[in-house]
Amino acid sequence: MDFHVTLAGRGDLGTRIYRELRDAILDGRLRSGERLPPTRELAKRLSVSRNTVAVAYDRLTADGFLSGRVGSGTYVSAELPAGRTRHAPAGSALRPREVWRTLPPLEPAGADPEYDFRVGIPDARLFPIQTWRRLLSAELRGTGFAQYGDPAGHAGLRAAIARHVGVSRSVRADADDVLVTQGAQQALDLLCRVLLEPGDRVAMEEPGYRMARLLFRSHGAEIVGIPVDSEGLRVSALPARTRLVYVTPSHQFPLGTPMSLARRTALLGWAERAGALVIEDDYDSEFRFSDRPLEPLQSLDRAGCVAYVGSFSKTLLPVLRLGFLIAPRSLRGALLHARQLADWHGDHHAQAALARFLDEGLFARHIRKATREYAARHEHITTLLHEEFAELLTPVPSAAGLHLCALSEVDVEPVAARANRGGVGVQTLAGLCGEPAPSGLALGYGAVAPEKIAAGLAVLKRVFDEG
Incomplete structure (x- = not known):
């Protein structure tokens, strides 16, 4: 294996090599059963004598870190010597911004419950995985590996999304209005980056989506909870100087009640007067069992104050990390800059495969x-x-x-x-x-x-x- 050894520090060369390899084993960078380079090869790479490397190997073998196999080479021992533990990372005076220390700890991923x-x-079993493999394989056999992609996303997918939401949800947009994202969470993050200053006020439904609340807090926003009732968010409770309002009007998260048309109209009127942005998270509206869905806020908006966020994480698979954002055109340039500076672009081939999945009617069938x-x-x-x-x-x-x-x-x-x-x-x-x-x-x-x-x-x- 190609393993880097630094010869900086105190002690003779053999001691430095010994120390570097020992620390790599204790830290887990060299794992049990891995084969080390032959002494001649490592000596040539380090520009030292073969005997110097051999001395280091012999010490590590004597200490139980390495074991030799006749005719095969030198390997990291299957078990560390008794009493040996991995090194803890060194302490540091560096600290994150205070807001990151106030967020709740991440929950470890456990086994799926029975x-x-x-x-x-x-349900991943409902996803047509064989069809998806066929579409993705076709894209991987094509071109487009050697260049960076468009921060806005694959052109074909943007056009397909605009057609899809235009037909299924009456959203008014063309391909240039669509920005493909790594899920809805990235769409929210990009909007925060281009719109919020630390201390700006963000209004959210209460109860509401926790991950959005934490994201807004991480950008330094002041979060104000607005009660919801049987008609949705109570627009009359929105405070002055609110810069952004986050809502889930089609299927309020988590209660599930839709926002009435009267409340939608009132919210749009309030946003226009306040000069605020309304983020409409339409997170799982595709799965509707009865009643015709109400018009999205975006399709009712005439003042350019609604950003429409959608995701394929729940309609397809969360692991695909594909979503989209349709924002007011006044924010488009800044959003593209923010996307490029954040991670430049997403997976070109997965986006191209999804474009075909939409255009061939496979998504609607699913x-x-x-x-x-x-x-x-x-x-x-x-x-x-x-x-x-x-x-x-x-x-x-x-x-x-x-x-x-x-x-x-x-x-x-x-x-x-x-x-x-x-x-x-x-x-x-x-x-x-x-x-x-x-x-x-x-x-x-x-x-x-x-x-x-x-x-x-x-x-x-x-x-x-x-x-």
Whole structure:
């Protein structure tokens, strides 16, 4: 292997080589079973005598770090010597900005629960993976490897997205208005970069999307929670000097209620008067089970104050990291600069494959199939909640998306904790949104297998009954 050894520092050359290799083993840069270069080769690379390297190897072997195999070479030992531990990283006086120290710690990724009712996870088994492989393979056989891409995204995909949202959601946009992103979260980040100054006020639905709240905080914004009711965000509660309003009007996160037309009109009027931007996150509106969806804010906007954010993470697969942003044209130039400075562009070939997936009608076919499946799961869970949890949980009416909410008059935090330990993956509203939030659970039905829904809810019911 090609391993770098620095000869800087104290001690003779053999001691320095010994120390470098020992530290690499302890730090994990050289792993158990890896083969080291022959002494002659490493000596030539370091411009030292072969005997100098051999002395270092002999010391490491005597200390138990290396083992020799006759006729094969020298290898890192399968087990470290007793009492040896990996080195901890050196301390540093460097500290991040204070806001990063106030954010909650990242949750480690664990194993998937047996009964997976977590929110926002689509059923990967519904995704036409063979078709996707065919489209992606065709793009990988083509050209475009040697150049940087357009920060706005693949031209064909931008045109396909504009056609798709124009037909399915009445969004008014052409290809030049679309900026392809690495999911909705990057779209929010780009808007913050070009619009917010530290201390600017951002209004959000309460309860609302926790990851958006944390992102706005990381940009130094002052977050103001605005209550929601059966018609959506209460526009009359928006404070003065608000620079940005983040809403999920098609399927309020997490409660699931849509914003009424009267509230949409009021919000647009308020934004025009206040000179504020409204971010419309249309995160899973494709999965609609009844009722015709209301017009998006973007299609009603005549003042250029709405940024429309969409994502394919829930309609296709989260791992693809594909989304899009349709912003007011006054922000387009700054957004393109921000995208180029952040990560320049996304995966050209995945974007090209998605363009074909959209243009060939494969996406629409997938959505129809997935919607039928999710509608059945939604109905099944709702029925069981009414039958088995009547005294414990009250489902919030919803007609779209990948999850539903159920409110409770009892503290559900310990219930959810015990359920998760018992193999039922559920999330509380407070866990999804932060405080304040009503007491209740959010039940996703994208990841749970249909045949496991009843058994999973039966386990949840036992946890409730056990107190």
